[in-house]
Amino acid sequence: MNNPYLPVPMRIEKVVIENDARDLKTFDLAFVNESDWQNFKFLPGQFAFLSIPGAGEAPFGIASAPHEPLVKFTVKRVGVFTTALHELEPGATVGMRGPWGNFYPFELMQGKDVVIVSGGFSFTTLRATIAHLLLPENRKNYGRILAIYGARSPGELLYKEELKEWEKRSDLELVLCVDRLNGASWPQREGLVPNVLKAVAPKGENAIALVCGPPVMLRYTHPVLEELGFAPENVFLSLENRMKCGIGKCGHCNVGPKYVCKDGPVFSYAQLLKLPPEY
Ligand SMILES: Cc1cc2nc3c(=O)[nH]c(=O)nc-3n(C[C@H](O)[C@H](O)[C@H](O)COP(=O)(O)OP(=O)(O)OC[C@H]3O[C@@H](n4cnc5c(N)ncnc54)[C@H](O)[C@@H]3O)c2cc1C
Ligand code: FES
Numbered sequence: 001m002n003n004p005y006l007p008v009p010m011r012i013e014k015v016v017i018e019n020d021a022r023d024l025k026t027f028d029l030a031f032v033n034e035s036d037w038q039n040f041k042f043l044p045g046q047f048a049f050l051s052i053p054g055a056g057e058a059p060f061g062i063a064s065a066p067h068e069p070l071v072k073f074t075v076k077r078v079g080v081f082t083t084a085l086h087e088l089e090p091g092a093t094v095g096m097r098g099p100w101g102n103f104y105p106f107e108l109m110q111g112k113d114v115v116i117v118s119g120g121f122s123f124t125t126l127r128a129t130i131a132h133l134l135l136p137e138n139r140k141n142y143g144r145i146l147a148i149y150g151a152r153s154p155g156e157l158l159y160k161e162e163l164k165e166w167e168k169r170s171d172l173e174l175v176l177c178v179d180r181l182n183g184a185s186w187p188q189r190e191g192l193v194p195n196v197l198k199a200v201a202p203k204g205e206n207a208i209a210l211v212c213g214p215p216v217m218l219r220y221t222h223p224v225l226e227e228l229g230f231a232p233e234n235v236f237l238s239l240e241n242r243m244k245c246g247i248g249k250c251g252h253c254n255v256g257p258k259y260v261c262k263d264g265p266v267f268s269y270a271q272l273l274k275l276p277p278e279y
Pocket of ligand 1: 058060061073079
């Protein structure tokens with residue numbers, strides 16, 4: 001059996017600076033060893049640890065879909081590890097271990113509308129989800145796909161080129177919004193994600209909502225989803241608790257009896273209602 005603490009080597013193929021503040025970068029990674037690639041099976045929602053000798057390791061949601069040739073991570077520079085990662089350029093090698101955790105409920109979503117609600121740089125695993133759902137062999141299994149994605153300002157939206165392509169598609173309704181325009185012109189909506197969700201008002205009947213964003217967005221989004229008729233068991237959120245091992249051994253990430261790394265990071269709102277409100 002493979003040692004779950006042992007990272008596999010990954011080569012950085014591409015680095016994209018995502019935002020005006022230049023503290024969000026997307027890293028496209030290739031497996032150094034073909035056999036590691038063959039063994040890497042995941043679904044959107046899962047995460048992996050990236051590591052750099054001397055700088056440690058940290059968990060990140062996988063931002064690419066399984067069919068994509070490179071494994072993508074979008075990382076905000078906040079501290080020791082993320083600063084070390086931001087300093088690396090294409091050609092450098094990092095370690096990766098995973099995939100860990102569960103994924104979004106793709107089976108439950110079949111035959112239903114999918115409503116994706118996201119704010120800020122938490123969009124990563126939902127970007128992977130959209131890319132996965134839009135594959136022709138998957139797209140036919142789902143109803144309407146609506147994605148509402150917001151950021152503080154237009155310059156803070158991730159994956160700008162891809163969003164432009166997605167806006168042209170007839171099989172995805174993409175609604176982009178920003179908190180404040182401060183008088184600047186922008187063809188999309190101005191407004192906070194929960195308010196935009198309320199205005200777009202997708203029906204909660206026969207629909208699943210996937211929600212990812214900062215805690216304040218989550219707090220204000222859930223009552224809107226409830227009003228729209230989404231039952232707690234049809235709303236899924238991804239949590240980002242502090243983690244050490246990622247495999248349910250160290251107890252660093254627990255919420256009540258659940259380990260976010262192993263039982264999550266994706267939980268239904270119905271599950272979260274039964275847990276202590278520590279998330
Ligand atoms: C399942 C999961 C998925 C994640 N996905 C992403 C992702 O896709 N992109 C991304 O940029 N980040 C993601 N994170 C958060 C990321 O792991 C942390 O930002 C990272 O560990 C910080 O490491 P550091 O050494 O740079 O920061 P440190 O030097 O350890 O800390 C710097 C600052 O960041 C704060 N911090 C550290 N970890 C966290 C955390 N988990 N949540 C909130 N604040 C934290 C610390 O309190 C401190 O203020 C994810 C976390 C989890 C658990
Ligand atoms: S991170 Fe160790 S138990 Fe979850």
